Amino acid sequence: MIIDRHIGLYTDLYELTMAQGFYLMGQGDKPAVFDYFFRKSPFGGSFAIFAGLDDLLELIENFRYDSEDIEYLRKIGFRQDFLNYLKNFRFTGDIYSVAEGEVVFPYEPLFRVHAPLIEAQILETIVLNILNFETLIATKAARMKIASKGKMVIDFGLRRAQGLGGIHASKAAVIGGAETTSNVYSSMLFGLTPAGTMAHSWIQSFDSEYEAFKTFADIYQDKTVLLLDTYDTLKSGVLNAVKVGKYLESLGKRLLGVRLDSGDLLTLSKACRKILDENGLGYVKIVASNMLDEYRIDDLVQKGAPIDIFGVGTNLVVGRSDAALDGVYKLISIDGVPKMKISNDPEKILLPGVKNIIRYYDENGLFKKDLVVLEEKLKDQGEAEEILLKPVLSSGKRIHTRKPVKRIAEYAKSRLEKLPDYLKNIYKTQVYNVSVCNSVLNLRNSMIKSLAGGFDESSSDS
Amino acid sequence: MIIDRHIGLYTDLYELTMAQGFYLMGQGDKPAVFDYFFRKSPFGGSFAIFAGLDDLLELIENFRYDSEDIEYLRKIGFRQDFLNYLKNFRFTGDIYSVAEGEVVFPYEPLFRVHAPLIEAQILETIVLNILNFETLIATKAARMKIASKGKMVIDFGLRRAQGLGGIHASKAAVIGGAETTSNVYSSMLFGLTPAGTMAHSWIQSFDSEYEAFKTFADIYQDKTVLLLDTYDTLKSGVLNAVKVGKYLESLGKRLLGVRLDSGDLLTLSKACRKILDENGLGYVKIVASNMLDEYRIDDLVQKGAPIDIFGVGTNLVVGRSDAALDGVYKLISIDGVPKMKISNDPEKILLPGVKNIIRYYDENGLFKKDLVVLEEKLKDQGEAEEILLKPVLSSGKRIHTRKPVKRIAEYAKSRLEKLPDYLKNIYKTQVYNVSVCNSVLNLRNSMIKSLAGGFDESSSDS
Structure with a gap:
């Protein structure tokens, strides 16, 4: 590991501010689910190579706060009861992910965290920092x-x-x-x-x-x-x-x-x-x-x-000229209830619910289409050829040890060989068929309707 | 320090390959001078803010090889006698630099290393990695x-x-x-x-x-x-x-x-x-x-x-859209003899010799022009208002401790206030007056003539 000290501080302040809020409200234990995905393939291309998983899982397994970190957080204003909680912080959740080296596409849920809200939230920065960059490069x-x-x-x-x-x-x-x-x-x-x-x-x-x-x-x-x-x-x-x-x-x-x-x-x-x-x-x-x-x-x-x-x-x-991938990490479910941010920007609307990806092959063994489907409906997909998200971390522990980088590279190579040539055009974005199953779309539509009136009309209780 | 182990491995292989070559040839001790400079201000602008100096000096002072590093280098093919040398490696040279936070311009020598050839060479990657990036951001x-x-x-x-x-x-x-x-x-x-x-x-x-x-x-x-x-x-x-x-x-x-x-x-x-x-x-x-x-x-x-x-x-x-600064670290003198790479690309030609920068002010206290001058001619510049390169590391030891970042930021702010407004145009490159004194230009011209025939016509001694 590169960062083997102060891992828990490798974050944006707002993660800790929210974490303290959840903790003080007694909301921190609510079961939450977050998805990582990106909205646009980098470099005007059609695909991305998912990378950074092993580095990220290692950091998550070792994510904690030593006494020096706690002292620093106290100094910048965090409260003692929350700091007592952080002292013993360990990530205890489960994570599902596509394989490192996988060929992936926009809007697909690539990495999914199931954990108590406070734990899932506190990982946001490190998830994005590692996956966005390695996937880009x-x-x-x-x-x-x-x-x-x-x-x-x-x-x-x-x-x-x-x-x-x-x-x-x-x-x-x-x-x-x-x-x-x-x-x-x-x-x-x-x-x-x-x-x-x-x-x-x-x-x-x-x-x-x-x-x-x-x-x-x-x-x-x-x-x-x-x-x-x-x-x-x-x-x-x-x-x-x-x-x-x-x-x-x-x-x-x-x-x-x-x-x-x-x-x-x-x-x-x-x-x-x-x-x-x-x-x-x-x-x-x-x-x-x-x-x-x-x-x-x-x-x-x-x-x-x-x-x-x-x-x-x-x-x-440096991944010129994009230099960054726009991947995001979004809350999709809390207490078992699907959640979704709508937005003044329509493209920022999410796919709610706990989802997986099924990949289908054509008669030549090449990728034909991906289907984003609710996890609970997976078993209904009799024809499923390949399910892309698999468990990678369970109750805070990695399921596999780190893969040799050369092996991940071989996997990526083997997957790129299955990517049809028209999607390898470096000059032009070609759209791969990623469908979203009706169960997800129906859920989204019903949520958009119910969320549209977010302003609470009741009077302020000041 | 972020990297507090394996600092000596934070380099490109060719630095070590060349270092071993210098060592085996008994050339490693020749006194050498290298300049760091960039050829084009980032983002199409007119200036850059020089940054990264304190981080870099700290790394240089601590640049070494522990037993694990030596073992790794042995494994990838380095020789025992060179590894014995690396075991005791410490940077023993002198470094001159413009201040961190300084407003600087293309082709100005910003950071100058005087050291035995092998030591000066081995620092190249870390100098470029740190200064290029921090200056960009x-x-x-x-x-x-x-x-x-x-x-x-x-x-x-x-x-x-x-x-x-x-x-x-x-x-x-x-x-x-x-x-x-x-x-x-x-x-x-x-x-x-x-x-x-x-x-x-x-x-x-x-x-x-x-x-x-x-x-x-x-x-x-x-x-x-x-x-x-x-x-x-x-x-x-x-x-x-x-x-x-x-x-x-x-x-x-x-x-x-x-x-x-x-x-x-x-x-x-x-x-x-x-x-x-x-x-x-x-x-x-x-x-x-x-x-x-x-x-x-x-x-x-x-x-x-x-x-x-x-x-x-x-x-x-990420410093979009450039995402990188093109700064280089070039040999300018060895054994007291000025050196220079010519090139098939005219813009890659260097300014040879050991140089400093004099900055002149206009009547309003704003930057008027910079003059790149041979260090040995500095004393002739009676009207010199400000000399930009100063000693920052002597015989391998930093002259000053790390400055608080806030103080460096204040310095940068005070320098930007002295930059004339026309050079702050974010849409257009405006050229600040950086002159090169005749002593440097004459040296360069005489070197171009003498180097043009680099092919050794004598027969191979095989």
């Missing part, structure tokens, strides 16, 4: 991988990441389709094999580019990837790389790759490929980097750029 | 504060922040001009007073909106801010708020505020203001939130929306 990585047409994508983004956000960004990138990351910290935490060779400063610190390349090759031998653009990619970089490639051959080794990091990557990759091939270095891979995103990758791939590996940084780890 | 907050024309801006963004990036985002937001934050964790770490009252779930958990409002008011009394849009802002929310306002008056208290979180904020704020005023509640503040940014705030302010406090979330803490 995993989705961005998936889009880049789709654009690469099977070429390798590697995350190089930590230097421009949003501070410590880089820790989960690199991991989520791997879930979504990046082969690996340059981020050593995340690699250690999440069992990945980090990648990376040299920056321009390596080359500049030597008297000549050739000397810099050869020294590196002497040390790293067949793990050598040479950065070509410190002086001039074609007039200097690739020529020195050829010399070092030949030198490595003389040692019985092979130059692994060269990296292009500026200029016209299409022209440069073609020219470098030609020079390498003409010199018998057809096996040397070309890595390209420099502000790549799915559109730039697609353009290069479509135009036949002979690039083997795309090194992607900023645009991946 | 502080700048975004400053733009929102400028647009608000002196109204209050509060950060509510943790729920949509980039994971743990939210920790420093909230702090940087305060440096840039946000009054405070909803983020309890960051408030504790950085000595802020968090803000926040209720979400829709509070209201939904009661049988009526009025009951929800009154219960909250009973508990929080004159700290009460009521969220109006759960059912219908004008037909229900504000009317119930008036009743509760009157109720609080009967207790000798005052309703603090109401919050609008959806719909047309201009129309709703005007209508609510009118209703509140007509009921003698002219003192009740109006808070507005819902995907605000500097443009939306400016529009509301220009149109006379009677909003007292802008609650900003996503767009602030």
Whole structure:
């Protein structure tokens, strides 16, 4: 875990303000249900890759307040009786979720918390903070991988990441389709094999580019990837790389790759490929980097750029240009009674009630449609092919241990293979068929009618 | 400190790969100088607010490798002799920097590291990760504060922040001009007073909106801010708020505020203001939130929306739409010899040599121009009004302790007051006069000539 102290303070003040209110009113124990969902797929796409679940469940299982936290909360005005409650706080509820790495769609209930109201409420910030971000980045990585047409994508983004956000960004990138990351910290935490060779400063610190390349090759031998653009990619970089490639051959080794990091990557990759091939270095891979995103990758791939590996940084780890997912965590039931916020914005209206998702397949084994259905009606769906929300945490304890990130990534890959091609268009939003069963719609309509008159006409009891 | 373990692993693999190379070649001790700077102000603006310095210096002072880290690095292939070196790694160099909270401009050298090559190199990732992000967010907050024309801006963004990036985002937001934050964790770490009252779930958990409002008011009394849009802002929310306002008056208290979180904020704020005023509640503040940014705030302010406090979330803490700053950390001198990367992209060419910034003021005490000058020529600038880079870390030790964030924020505010108005235009990039003295330009030109032939024509020594 990254945050292993003060987890309970990793929240917005209003969660604690409301929690204290529920506690003081004796309402905190009412059984409540909250749904997490998003309203719009990120990046104008059709889908998202659900990520962050294991990190989140770990935090929830360990969510508590130590004496230092309690002291801080006292200082900012919380009351002693509520603080006594917080001292012993543990999440005791149940959680249902779609699998981490799942391909998911707007308005689907993805993560559902059943718990005493106060416990369910107090988790809001951490649920949104983790799921919104990791889902955003995993989705961005998936889009880049789709654009690469099977070429390798590697995350190089930590230097421009949003501070410590880089820790989960690199991991989520791997879930979504990046082969690996340059981020050593995340690699250690999440069992990945980090990648990376040299920056321009390596080359500049030597008297000549050739000397810099050869020294590196002497040390790293067949793990050598040479950065070509410190002086001039074609007039200097690739020529020195050829010399070092030949030198490595003389040692019985092979130059692994060269990296292009500026200029016209299409022209440069073609020219470098030609020079390498003409010199018998057809096996040397070309890595390209420099502000790549799915559109730039697609353009290069479509135009036949002979690039083997795309090194992607900023645009991946900050999830440009969206930079955030609009996921929300909403109360849908309390004391067994369905609840719903209506709104001056019609799109903010919710689907009430305790729901699950059934996924149907077409005759080719591809995703055909999803149906959002009341949990209590699940058993009526005889034809149900796949139920997406499953228990992941029971009475406050995780049901499964953390999955290796590589396994989550494999799952995401296998699910993306079942996503029809028209939904993988990176330029256009295509709508996947997500239906809401009548039982949910009827419930919603009856609630809208009954809620419309929310103003209490009785006189103030002041 | 947030990361208090494995700090040395919070880096890209290539830093360690190069560090090992320098070490094995016996080059690690060469004195080197690196500059941090950015090439373009974020958000199409004219300036940036430099932030992250204290966090960064703390990490640098504590940058090291414990036995677990060493074991991990061994596992991924690093060599024993280099690992023995890392075991005792401490940063021993000197650092010069502009003050945290300073108003800064593109291409200015903001943060300069003098250290043995290996130490200076190994810091690259952490320097960029921290300074790029905090500077981005502080700048975004400053733009929102400028647009608000002196109204209050509060950060509510943790729920949509980039994971743990939210920790420093909230702090940087305060440096840039946000009054405070909803983020309890960051408030504790950085000595802020968090803000926040209720979400829709509070209201939904009661049988009526009025009951929800009154219960909250009973508990929080004159700290009460009521969220109006759960059912219908004008037909229900504000009317119930008036009743509760009157109720609080009967207790000798005052309703603090109401919050609008959806719909047309201009129309709703005007209508609510009118209703509140007509009921003698002219003192009740109006808070507005819902995907605000500097443009939306400016529009509301220009149109006379009677909003007292802008609650900003996503767009602030992720620094939309840029979401990243392009700051770089480049080798500028080694063994006393100026160094420079040229490039196929002309804009990537550097300013070589050890430099400082002199800031000049106009007759009204406003910033007039900055001059980038070689450090060695500083003493020749008799008219120097202000030298921006000062020592902040000497022989690996910080010169000053951490400043309170509120003091950094005050400094930023005082500096923004000295920034001429034309540079505060949020819609248009205006160019501030940053001149580079001839000594730097001459050095650069002579280096470009000498570097152009980087390809070593001598035959490979294979």
